[in-house]
Amino acid sequence: xVDIVYSPERSxxxxxxxxxxxxxxxxDLRAAIDLEIMKxxxxxxxxxxxxxxxxxxxxxxxxIGRYKLMSELGGRVVVEGASPATAKLLRLAGIFRICTVHSxxxxxxx
Amino acid sequence: xxxxxxxxxxxxxxxxxxxxxxxxxxxxxSGFVSALDPTIDELTELKTAVSEAVTNCIVHAYRDTVGEVxxxxxxxxxxxxxxxxxxxxxxxxxxxxxxEPLFTTAPDEERAGLGFAIxxxxxxxxxxxxxxxxxxxxxxxxxxxxxxRP
Ligand SMILES: Nc1ncnc2c1ncn2[C@@H]1O[C@H](COP(=O)(O)OP(=O)(O)O)[C@@H](O)[C@H]1O
Ligand SMILES: [Mg+2]
Numbered sequence: 001x002v003d004i005v006y007s008p009e010r011s012x013x014x015x016x017x018x019x020x021x022x023x024x025x026x027x028d029l030r031a032a033i034d035l036e037i038m039k040x041x042x043x044x045x046x047x048x049x050x051x052x053x054x055x056x057x058x059x060x061x062x063x064i065g066r067y068k069l070m071s072e073l074g075g076r077v078v079v080e081g082a083s084p085a086t087a088k089l090l091r092l093a094g095i096f097r098i099c100t101v102h103s104x105x106x107x108x109x110x
Numbered sequence: 111x112x113x114x115x116x117x118x119x120x121x122x123x124x125x126x127x128x129x130x131x132x133x134x135x136x137x138x139x140s141g142f143v144s145a146l147d148p149t150i151d152e153l154t155e156l157k158t159a160v161s162e163a164v165t166n167c168i169v170h171a172y173r174d175t176v177g178e179v180x181x182x183x184x185x186x187x188x189x190x191x192x193x194x195x196x197x198x199x200x201x202x203x204x205x206x207x208x209x210e211p212l213f214t215t216a217p218d219e220e221r222a223g224l225g226f227a228i229x230x231x232x233x234x235x236x237x238x239x240x241x242x243x244x245x246x247x248x249x250x251x252x253x254x255x256x257x258x259r260p
Contacts, residue, residue: 023165024129026220054136054154056161057228061220085154092231093224 002029004036011043018051021059030062034069043075050081050104059086060093067098076100117184117192119145124180127172127197135164135181135195142183143191148254155232156191156252162225163195163248169216171199171246189254193233196247202240209238 003016015033019025037045045066049055067077082090082103090101121142125131136157143156160181167179177199184192202208209230214223230236233250240246 020133022132022161023169024132030220054157054161056158056165057222057224058165058220060222060224064222065220085151085158089158089228092227093222 002032004032006036006040006042008040011040012046013037013040013042013044014046014048016048016051018053020054021049021052021062022054022056023058026058026062030065033066037066037069037073041073041075044078045070045075046078046080048080049083049086052081052083052086055086055089057089057093060089060095063090063095063099064093078102117186119185120182122180122182124178126176127168127179127199128176129168131179132161132164132168135179136161138181139183139193143185146185146189146191146254152252152254156193159229159232159250160193160195162228163193163250166225166246166248167195167197167199169219169221171197171201173200189256191252191254193250194247196245198245201242201244202238202246203242205238205240 001018005014013036017029021029047063047066063077063079070077077099079090079095079099079101082101084104087103090096095101123138125134139157139160140153143153164179164181171177177197180196182194186192207213209226211227212223214221229248229250233252235251237249238246
């Protein structure tokens with residue numbers, strides 16, 4: 001499941017992904033998120049992972065792909081609500097270097 | 111010569127390389143390993159490692175086709191978990207290169223090239239054997255922290 005909300009005043013698309021983010025689900029998620037990005041061309045894409053039960057490197061691929069797309073559009077990606085397990089993956093993948101990450105583990109902005 | 115340690119419990123699953131079986135493999139692993147009372151972190155990391163190995167069979171080994179994936183899990187003495195995942199798919203040209211972080215042969219599919227790096231960092235040992243045209247076998251072992259175990 002993915003819940004996508006656009007707030008025009010903040011020029012922000014927020015995608016709340018729930019369930020499990022693996023290769024099986026990545027293509028559908030990508031299509032849904034990219035459709036909204038292309039429609040709105042927001043300044044910020046927020047990927048809210050707080051409702052995620054599982055993620056593997058397919059999720060990393062999804063985040064990096066959205067980072068590339070948002071960079072092309074002159075925008076940025078914020079990753080929110082990463083669990084300690086997900087944060088470990090994000091760190092291993094160097095996501096902290098390209099996106100703003102707010103995780104439960106870090107408490108505040110990193 | 112190495113003597114094979116007799117497992118306390120063992121299971122083998124065989125399933126076709128369909129994407130929906132990524133989730134099934136994780137659930138099966140969880141259910142089986144939970145007998146060892148792993149911590150949530152340990153279980154999540156083992157599930158992630160298995161998810162990477164099984165996804166590789168589906169995405170790479172049997173690209174454009176469906177083939178058989180075999181997963182064996184053994185629970186050994188001292189809280190050690192042994193996991194072997196194998197396919198009879200296309201095989202890997204250069205295993206050393208494939209294991210390098212960020213290396214991927216499918217960048218346009220948004221593969222991150224981190225599958226092997228994740229398997230390696232979430233287990234104690236990772237062994238990859240492969241033959242071109244014959245298939246690939248990934249073996250991982252991890253000793254769980256002793257909690258209630260004697
Ligand atoms: N079971 C397999 N059969 C064939 N090739 C594989 C297999 N597993 C991995 N590979 C190769 O190794 C590369 C690296 O794998 P991995 O680290 O999981 O990254 P990714 O899956 O993101 O490409 C893959 O791109 C692929 O070329
Ligand atoms: Mg992979």
